[in-house]
Structure formats: structure tokens, C-alpha cells
Amino acid sequence: MHGEGSIPLVLTLVLAPFFLGVINRTKAIVGGRTGQPLLQVYFDLFKLLGKGAVYSRTTTWVFRAGPIVGLAAVLLVATLVPFGPFRALVSFDGDLILLAYLLGLGRMSTVLAALDTGSPFEGMGASREVMFSALAEPALLLGLAALARATHVLSLTEMHRLLDASGWANEGLAISLVAVALVVVFLAENSRIPVDDPNTHLELTMVHEVMVLDHGGPDFAYILYGAALKLWILGSLVTGLVVPAGTTVAVVELGVALASMLGLAILVGLIESSMARLRMIRVPQLLVGAVALSSLALVLEFGGL
Amino acid sequence: MHWLLAALGIQIAGGLVALVAGRSARLATLAGAVSSVVGCGMGLAGLAAIYWGDSASTFHVAWNVPFGSLSLDVDPLSAFFSLPVLVLSPLAAIYASGYLVPFRDRKSLGGLWFSYNLLTAGMLTVTLARNGVLFLVAWEVMSLAAFFLITFDDERQEVRDAGRTFLIATHLSTAALLVMFVLLGNNSASLDFVDFAAGPGAAPASLVFLLAVLGFGTKAGLMPLGAWLPEAYPAAPSFVSAVMSGAMSKLGIYGLLRIVLVVSDIQPWWGWLLVALGAISAVLGILAALAQNDLKRLLAYSSIENLGIITMGVGLAVVGFATDSFTLATLGFAGALFHILNHAMIKGLLFLGAGAIAQSAGTRQLDLLGGLLKRMPWTGAAFVIGAVAIAGLPPLNAFASEFLMYSASLGSEGLLGPSPTSIVALAVIGSLALAGGLAAFCFAKAIGIALLGEPRTPQASDAREPAGLMILPLILLAAGCAAFALFSPLVVNKLMPVVAQLTHQSAEATAILAAGALGSLAWVAQMSCGLVVIIGGLAVARKLLLAGREVTTSGTWGCGYARPTPRIQYTASSFTQPAVEFFGVLVRSRRQLKAPTGLFPRWGSLSTANTDMSKDLIYRPMFDSIGLALSKLRWLQHGRIHLYILYVGCTILALVIWYASVELAPDNARRVEAISQTTPDL
Numbered sequence: 003m004h005g006e007g008s009i010p011l012v013l014t015l016v017l018a019p020f021f022l023g024v025i026n027r028t029k030a031i032v033g034g035r036t037g038q039p040l041l042q043v044y045f046d047l048f049k050l051l052g053k054g055a056v057y058s059r060t061t062t063w064v065f066r067a068g069p070i071v072g073l074a075a076v077l078l079v080a081t082l083v084p085f086g087p088f089r090a091l092v093s094f095d096g097d098l099i100l101l102a103y104l105l106g107l108g109r110m111s112t113v114l115a116a117l118d119t120g121s122p123f124e125g126m127g128a129s130r131e132v133m134f135s136a137l138a139e140p141a142l143l144l145g146l147a148a149l150a151r152a153t154h155v156l157s158l159t160e161m162h163r164l165l166d167a168s169g170w171a172n173e174g175l176a177i178s179l180v181a182v183a184l185v186v187v188f189l190a191e192n193s194r195i196p197v198d199d200p201n202t203h204l205e206l207t208m209v210h211e212v213m214v215l216d217h218g219g220p221d222f223a224y225i226l227y228g229a230a231l232k233l234w235i236l237g238s239l240v241t242g243l244v245v246p247a248g249t250t251v252a253v254v255e256l257g258v259a260l261a262s263m264l265g266l267a268i269l270v271g272l273i274e275s276s277m278a279r280l281r282m283i284r285v286p287q288l289l290v291g292a293v294a295l296s297s298l299a300l301v302l303e304f305g306g307l
Numbered sequence: 308m309h310w311l312l313a314a315l316g317i318q319i320a321g322g323l324v325a326l327v328a329g330r331s332a333r334l335a336t337l338a339g340a341v342s343s344v345v346g347c348g349m350g351l352a353g354l355a356a357i358y359w360g361d362s363a364s365t366f367h368v369a370w371n372v373p374f375g376s377l378s379l380d381v382d383p384l385s386a387f388f389s390l391p392v393l394v395l396s397p398l399a400a401i402y403a404s405g406y407l408v409p410f411r412d413r414k415s416l417g418g419l420w421f422s423y424n425l426l427t428a429g430m431l432t433v434t435l436a437r438n439g440v441l442f443l444v445a446w447e448v449m450s451l452a453a454f455f456l457i458t459f460d461d462e463r464q465e466v467r468d469a470g471r472t473f474l475i476a477t478h479l480s481t482a483a484l485l486v487m488f489v490l491l492g493n494n495s496a497s498l499d500f501v502d503f504a505a506g507p508g509a510a511p512a513s514l515v516f517l518l519a520v521l522g523f524g525t526k527a528g529l530m531p532l533g534a535w536l537p538e539a540y541p542a543a544p545s546f547v548s549a550v551m552s553g554a555m556s557k558l559g560i561y562g563l564l565r566i567v568l569v570v571s572d573i574q575p576w577w578g579w580l581l582v583a584l585g586a587i588s589a590v591l592g593i594l595a596a597l598a599q600n601d602l603k604r605l606l607a608y609s610s611i612e613n614l615g616i617i618t619m620g621v622g623l624a625v626v627g628f629a630t631d632s633f634t635l636a637t638l639g640f641a642g643a644l645f646h647i648l649n650h651a652m653i654k655g656l657l658f659l660g661a662g663a664i665a666q667s668a669g670t671r672q673l674d675l676l677g678g679l680l681k682r683m684p685w686t687g688a689a690f691v692i693g694a695v696a697i698a699g700l701p702p703l704n705a706f707a708s709e710f711l712m713y714s715a716s717l718g719s720e721g722l723l724g725p726s727p728t729s730i731v732a733l734a735v736i737g738s739l740a741l742a743g744g745l746a747a748f749c750f751a752k753a754i755g756i757a758l759l760g761e762p763r764t765p766q767a768s769d770a771r772e773p774a775g776l777m778i779l780p781l782i783l784l785a786a787g788c789a790a791f792a793l794f795s796p797l798v799v800n801k802l803m804p805v806v807a808q809l810t811h812q813s814a815e816a817t818a819i820l821a822a823g824a825l826g827s828l829a830w831v832a833q834m835s836c837g838l839v840v841i842i843g844g845l846a847v848a849r850k851l852l853l854a855g856r857e858v859t860t861s862g863t864w865g866c867g868y869a870r871p872t873p874r875i876q877y878t879a880s881s882f883t884q885p886a887v888e889f890f891g892v893l894v895r896s897r898r899q900l901k902a903p904t905g906l907f908p909r910w911g912s913l914s915t916a917n918t919d920m921s922k923d924l925i926y927r928p929m930f931d932s933i934g935l936a937l938s939k940l941r942w943l944q945h946g947r948i949h950l951y952i953l954y955v956g957c958t959i960l961a962l963v964i965w966y967a968s969v970e971l972a973p974d975n976a977r978r979v980e981a982i983s984q985t986t987p988d989l
Contacts, residue, residue, distance in 0.1 A: 110700055
């Protein structure tokens with residue numbers, strides 16, 4: 003454990019809901035609306051934590067465990083990801099594997115909770131979620147493997163440190179391929195357009211939102227907060243890769259990292275304002291495309307021997 | 308060693324008592340189960356005695372069978388592979404004493420218990436045997452006992468078919484092994500394993516290795532050799548499936564490792580071949596599992612997947628060993644061995660749980676189950692733990708072993724090292740990642756459709772928790788899964804002597820080579836403990852938040868639909884439809900759709916069937932063409948008895964001539980002499 007490692011963790015815990023707020027505000031502005039307050043997600047969380055709960059009679063302890071395990075998994079992932087000039091709280095060789103599998107655990111708990119309700123809509127969403135993530139996982143792991151091959155280190159913190167301007171100069175093509183693949187993974191894992199539309203109102207077309215229909219009160223607060231954390235974490239993984247940490251001045255680097263996160267939020271908002279989600283049967287193709295990009299990056303790395 | 312011999316003796320004696328007492332189901336069960344528990348307990352005591360150095364580890368007695376000797380030895384590798392046998396067999400036996408109750412009135416249980424104890428004794432002997440003949444005899448005893456166990460419920464057609472398929476497959480495997488041992492013993496005086504090691508390397512090592520892959524790979528169930536496995540596991544009684552998948556299939560891996568130890572001159576391409584076979588088995592196995600709607604068939608295919616993962620680990624290690632990359636070899640072997648233990652526990656748990664579910668609800672078809680977690684809380688909870696574990700998710704044990712395998716393939720002698728090894732490592736990473744995501748898909752389906760939601764049929768709705776004897780093994784195995792995850796560095800440390808034996812390194816060198824990965828594994832274990840703590844904390848937080856507030860229950864939100872029935876739930880087929888469609892060519896799922904037609908459609912149907920790829924594409928055409936070719940020899944079979952006698956006469960004459968020529972040839976005279984010296988009774 004490293005003392006400075008608590009800084010990325012605290013930043014994640016505090017700023018993640020704000021990131022979601024920026025996306026929503028961007029979409030509102032592009033759509034010509036005023037939009038909800040930037041801090042709306044915090045208000046929602048606060049409100050939900052203050053409510054009671056209604057559980058379906060069909061459900062078991064699996065349903066009640068779902069939001070808890072989901073949030074716990076994401077909280078642990080938050081300790082693995084570095085931010086700006088700060089190393090992660092926990093870093094060891096192979097922590098990228100743990101990251102991917104913890105995300106898998108969080109997903110499994112949500113999916114099982116959805117199936118526990120016996121609702122056909124939630125079953126549908128669960129089926130799509132596991133299908134998409136089964137393809138997103140190889141894209142993520144192969145992308146990270148390509149970065150490992152490029153930097154010759156196996157922990158996210160070390161990788162982040164070594165991916166500076168000179169790294170880009172040497173391995174720019176491979177890194178940019180991985181970056182595109184990771185953006186696709188980022189959008190798919192967080193159920194954003196073009197994979198899923200968080201604002202859709204029709205249960206038949208939802209993926210993530212439909213799985214959590216039966217959750218309410220503090221359970222839903224856990225889910226909402228977990229989703230915000232996941233969005234921030236995978237986002238910071240992408241920005242940490244694309245925006246190299248070039249300076250030695252910690253404050254500047256932190257500012258650059260925060261600004262790039264803001265940029266990413268605006269980018270997501272712009273994507274969501276400018277395009278519709280893909281048809282369900284096209285999504286696997288997009289994800290396979292991401293796997294192909296990651297693989298191509300690996301091929302480049304092997305070619306560079 | 309005496310403890311282990313006594314363990315074998317007790318098992319066989321208990322089996323014989325059960326056989327004699329066959330009429331009385333109670334007595335047979337008592338004799339069989341008690342002797343299994345006592346025998347395996349003594350076996351574990353024997354291993355402990357050898358581990359602490361209190362007992363001799365070898366046993367050697369002459370045997371008046373040509374080339375044979377009763378030669379047993381406990382080295383780390385043997386001790387390791389006898390562990391799943393000695394732990395899983397008694398647990399399954401305890402379970403069986405509850406599971407077999409419904410069969411008491413219509414079946415004689417004597418033969419079943421006799422076969423069961425012979426199976427355990429055979430498996431134990433396979434791990435200990437140090438002579439080719441003894442090994443093959445034990446191997447055959449094990450396989451035949453398994454055959455009789457598989458065909459226990461032989462009133463059903465599919466059980467008889469499965470038994471036949473198993474019998475053919477296992478004998479093809481034995482045939483390959485027989486040739487392999489003959490090649491190994493070609494230049495040595497006996498078929499004792501020590502002589503192979505010492506003898507002048509005569510047989511081409513690669514040929515021996517290929518035969519070992521053929522023979523042992525069939526038993527392990529590697530694709531495309533394991534086409535028997537998805538037939539045999541579901542047909543067998545569930546406690547037998549648990550032992551077969553948890554312990555017996557691992558002996559295929561044991562055989563491969565033993566041959567790798569015995570043979571010198573190991574080539575890198577052996578490892579490439581193993582990685583390729585493993586990757587194919589892992590990905591195609593889990594894809595096939597995904598498409599299954601029969602719970603035990605699904606588990607059978609998942610066994611293929613996991614044996615594939617284990618084989619990839621072994622393959623990586625063999626590549627490492629052959630190219631002097633000892634970190635890769637150490638971590639590959641460590642990952643494979645750890646995964647063997649984990650898979651034995653998890654798959655034992657899952658098969659036992661599936662058996663309890665099938666018996667309670669009267670069916671193994673996922674689409675006829677549902678809502679069982681409420682009706683069978685203990686069995687269901689254990690099954691959920693097992694299923695999450697087998698999907699390779701933290702904080703459970705299979706993640707720890709897969710993490711070791713990732714560490715091996717990512718490390719400086721894997722992905723970060725020079726090619727071609729780095730490309731092999733990349734194949735392992737890609738296959739593990741893809742198989743991992745699909746396994747999560749597959750077991751989300753198994754849990755979600757069978758255990759969660761509303762029961763889809765009245766039988767499922769009437770399902771109840773089975774007898775306590777059947778639940779106890781499930782709980783013990785589930786606890787084992789959790790313990791092995793949280794204490795994974797300790798467990799892996801205990802495996803190091805086996806790894807050191809396989810890599811021919813000293814204990815100190817092995818410890819140094821594994822130190823980095825073990826450090827990471829310690830982090831993983833700590834994070835797993837942290838996960839448990841955070842989960843507890845969040846649960847307490849929710850409890851505090853909800854204290855004093857209104858917590859009510861209601862129906863599931865049907866999106867405005869007021870009269871939901873259990874039939875509107877997602878089914879097993881619909882849940883996996885996206886993947887089955889997407890990976891269509893590899894899954895071979897056939898659908899027959901009769902669409903409703905007309906202006907007022909009344910009737911429509913959709914049925915899906917999943918066929919085994921290797922059976923469809925390899926075995927059926929192969930056996931068909933063999934049958935066609937052999938039918939040309941049908942004129943030999945004409946039913947005239949005097950001509951048959953002529954055949955026999957000609958054969959004997961030919962054998963006499965052949966024997967005389969061998970006897971008289973000057974080159975071979977010495978060899979025959981040598982053989983008759985070592986086996987005086989010949």
C-alpha cells in the first residue's frame with residue numbers, strides 16, 4: 003500500500019457522480035435544454051439512501067446480495083487504478099487481471115439479481131449483458147496485454163507511469179489502437195451509446211437499466227453509485243492511456259488528468275447526442291472489432307521485436 | 308506405505324462385503340460407504356505419515372506376470388494426484404448413501420458399491436503404480452469399474468448408449484497406452500518406471516509422447532478426444548459423475564505428467580501441442596456447455612473446458628521446461644496443479660448439487676426447473692458458490708489458479724519474453740479471457756434458470772431439500788472452495804515440492820522462481836479477504852439504513868403486465884440464444900421452427916438440439932467409414948463351423964512358426980534369456 007494511493011481512491015469516490023453529471027449536462031445543452039443540475043446524481047443518491055425498500059416475493063438472498071457485491075467489487079477495483087501523478091493504492095504484477103475479473107464479479111452479481119426476479123424483461127437484459135461482456139473481456143485483457151508488451155511491466159500503476167510522451171513516440175500506433183479498443187470497452191461496460199441507451203424508456207430495448215428495474219431505495223443507491231464509479235474508473239484508464247503523463251510537476255499533471263476526464267465526459271455526451279444506439283445484433287460486431295484492434299496492437303508489438 | 312496398502316485392502320474388502328450383501332440394500336450401502344470413508348481416511352493418514360517421514364514411501368514385490376512387478380511408490384506427484392481421489396471418494400460415498408435410497412427397492416446395490424470401491428482403489432493404484440503392467444491393470448480396473456457405474460441405471464436407452472461409447476473410448480485409450488508402454492520398455496529389462504528412466508533412450512520420445520496424449524488425453528476428455536465425456540457423465544449416478552469428473556479425469560493429466568517425467572529429450576512443440584489442445588478444449592468446451600439445457604451435460608462440457616485450462620498450464624510449463632525458461636515452467640505447473648485441486652472440489656460440488664436437484668425436482672432439464680433456491684436453500688447456496696467459483700470469479704478458488712496461469716503467461720518468460728514462446732503465452736491469455744467470459748455466461752444461466760425466479764413446473768415447485776447426508780458433502784466442499792481462495796498462497800506453497808519434482812529443480816530454486824507470482828497471489832488473497840469485509844460492511848450499512856423504515860414485499864414488476872405466469876420467464880435457450888447464434892458454427896445447435904401460419908394462427912413450435920462437434924465431424928464419419936471398409940471382409944463370416952476351425956488351426960500354426968523364428972534368431976535369443984531371468988516363472 004502506498005500513502006499517495008489513497009488520493010486516486012478518494013478522487014474516484016468523490017468525483018465519480020460528478021462525471022455522470024457532466025455527461026448529462028452536455029447532452030442537455032446539445033439538445034437545447036437546460037438540463038438537470040451538475041450535482042443531480044449526488045442528490046439522487048442521497049434521496050435513495052433515505053428511502054425504504056420493496057422486494058419482490060419471488061426473490062431470494064441472491065437478489066439482496068446483488069447490489070452489495072456489485073458495489074464492493076467496484077470499490078476494490080477503485081483501489082487498483084492510478085490517477086494522474088498518483089499511483090494506485092494497491093499495485094502488483096498482474097493487477098490488471100484482478101481488475102478485469104472483479105468487474106466480472108460485479109456483473110455476475112447484477113445478472114443473478116436480475117434473473118432472481120423471474121421477470122422476462124430482466125432476463126432479456128441479463129442475457130444481453132453477459133453476451134456483450136463475454137466479448138468485451140478479451141478486448142480489455144488483450145488490450146492491456148499489448149500495453150504490457152509495450153511497456154514491459156505488468157501492473158497498471160507502472161504501466162501508467164511508463165506511458166509517457168516517449169512511449170507514445172515509440173509505440174504510438176499500437177497504443178492508439180489499444181486506446182480505441184478501450185474506448186469501445188469503456189462504452190460497452192458502462193452501457194453507454196452505441197451499445198446501450200441509458201435514457202431509453204422502452205424495457206425491451208434496454209440492457210443495463212432493465213436489469214435493475216426491481217431494485218429500490220438503498221439497493222438502487224448502491225447500484226447507481228457503483229455504476230458511476232465504474233464509469234469513472236474505466237474512463238480514467240482510458241484517459242491515463244491517451245493523455246501521457248509528461249511533466250514532473252504533480253499539480254500540473256493532476257490538472258491535466260482532471261481536464262482530460264472532463265473532456266472524456268463531454269465526448270461521451272457528444273457521442274450520445276449525435277448518434278443512436280446500434281441494433282442489438284450489431285453490438286457483438288463492434289466488440290469483435292475491439293478485440294481485433296487489441297490483437298492488431300499485439301501483432302504490432304510482436305513485429306517490433 | 309502400509310497404511311496405503313491397508314486403504315486399498317479395506318476398499319476392496321468393503322466392496323466384496325457389499326457384493327455379497329447385495330440383497331440387503333442397507334447392508335450393502337453401509338459396507339460400501341463405511342469402507343470407502345475408512346479406507347480413504349487411512350490413505351490420507353498414509354500420505355501424512357510419508358509426508359512427515361515416518362513411513363517408507365516405496366513398496367516392491369515380484370509378480371509372476373510377464374514384465375510385471377507389484378511396484379508402488381509415493382513421490383510428491385503421486386501424493387498430489389491421490390489427494391482428489393482420497394478426499395472426493397468418501398464425500399461422494401457419504402452423499403451416495405442418501406442418494407441411493409430411492410433405488411433400494413428396484414435395484415441391487417451390491418454391484419454398485421463393489422464397482423465404486425474398485426473405482427477408488429483402481430484410481431489410487433494408478434497414482435502409485437511404478438510398473439507398466441501394474442499401471443495398465445489398475446487403469447483397466449478403474450475404467451471397467453467406471454463402466455459398470457455409468458450403466459447402473461441401465462433400463463434407460465441413453466444410459467446403455469453412453470456406457471457403450473465410454474467402453475469404446477476407454478479401450479482405444481488403453482490401446483494407445485499399451486503401445487506406449489511397449490515402446491518405453493523396448494530396450495529395458497522390465498516395465499518398471501525406474502528402468503525407463505535409466506534405460507538407453509531407444510524409443511523415439513516424440514512418438515511416446517504422442518501416444519500418451521492420445522491415451523491420457525482421451526481419459527482427461529480433451530477435445531476432440533473426449534466425445535465420450537458429455538455422454539457418460541450425465542448417464543452416471545451423480546456421485547459417480549462427481550468422482551469421475553473431479554478425480555478420474557485428472558488421472559489423464561497425471562499420466563501425461565508422469566510420462567513427461569520419465570521421458571528425456573522434451574521438445575518445445577510438445578508444449579505447443581498441449582497448449583493448442585487445451586485452448587481448443589477450453590473455448591469449444593465452454594461454448595458447448597453454454598448451449599446445453601441439461602444441467603449435467605452442461606457440467607460435463609464445463610469439465611472439458613477446465614481440463615483444457617489445466618492442459619494449457621501444463622503445455623506452458625512444458626514449453627518453459629524445454630526452452631530452459633524455468634519461471635514459466637514453475638508457474639505453469641503450479642497453476643495447472645492448483646487448478647486441478649480447485650476443479651476437483653468445485654466440480655465435485657456441482658455434480659453432487661446437480662444430482663440433488665435432479666432427484667428433488669425429477670428432471671435435469673433447466674427449462675423445467677426454477678425457483679429451487681427457495682425450496683432447497685442449503686443445496687442451492689452451495690451450488691451458487693460452486694458455480695461462481697467455476698466461472699473463475701474472485702473471491703473464490705478457481706480465480707486464484709487462473710491468476711497463476713495468467714501470471715505465468717504474462718511474465719518475462721511468457722508474453723514479455725522472446726517469440727515463439729510469447730505467442731504461445733498470448734494464445735493462453737486470449738483463450739483464458741474468452742473462456743472466462745463465456746463461463747460466467749454459462750453459469751449465470753445454470754444458476755439463474757435452475758435456482759432463481761419462479762418454478763416452471765409443479766415438480767420444481769414441490770422440490771425439497773434432500774437428506775442431511777447429501778447436504779453435508781456439499782457444504783464441506785463449498786467451504787473448501789472459499790478456504791482455498793482465501794489461503795491460496797499457503798496452498799500453492801504446499802504444492803511446490805510437486806512443482807520442483809516436475810521441473811527437476813531444487814526446492815530453494817523453485818521457491819525463488821515462484822516468489823514474484825506468489826507475492827501477487829498474496830495480494831489477490833488479501834484483496835479477496837478485503838472483498839468479503841467490504842461486502843459485510845455494505846450489508847451492515849444497508850441494514851442500518853433500512854432499520855425503522857418501511858420494507859415491504861410485492862410481486863415482480865411486470866412492466867405494466869398484471870397477470871404474469873412462470874411461463875413468461877426467460878428460458879435457458881432464450882438466455883443463451885445471442886451467444887449460440889453468434890458462435891453458430893462452433894456450437895452446432897440445430898433449430899427446427901414451425902412458424903404459425905395463416906390469418907388466425909393456432910399452432911407453432913420451435914425446438915433446438917445440440918450435437919457434439921467432435922462426434923459429428925470426426926467420430927461418426929470415422930466409425931462409419933471403418934464399418935464400410937470392414938464390411939468388405941464379411942465373406943469371412945459365413946457361419947460354416949468347419950472353416951472356422953480351419954482359421955483357428957492356421958492361426959496356431961502361424962504363431963508356432965513365429966515363436967520358433969524368434970527363439971532361433973541369434974539376435975533375439977539373448978533378449979528372451981534376459982526376460983526369462985527377470986521373470987523366472989515365465
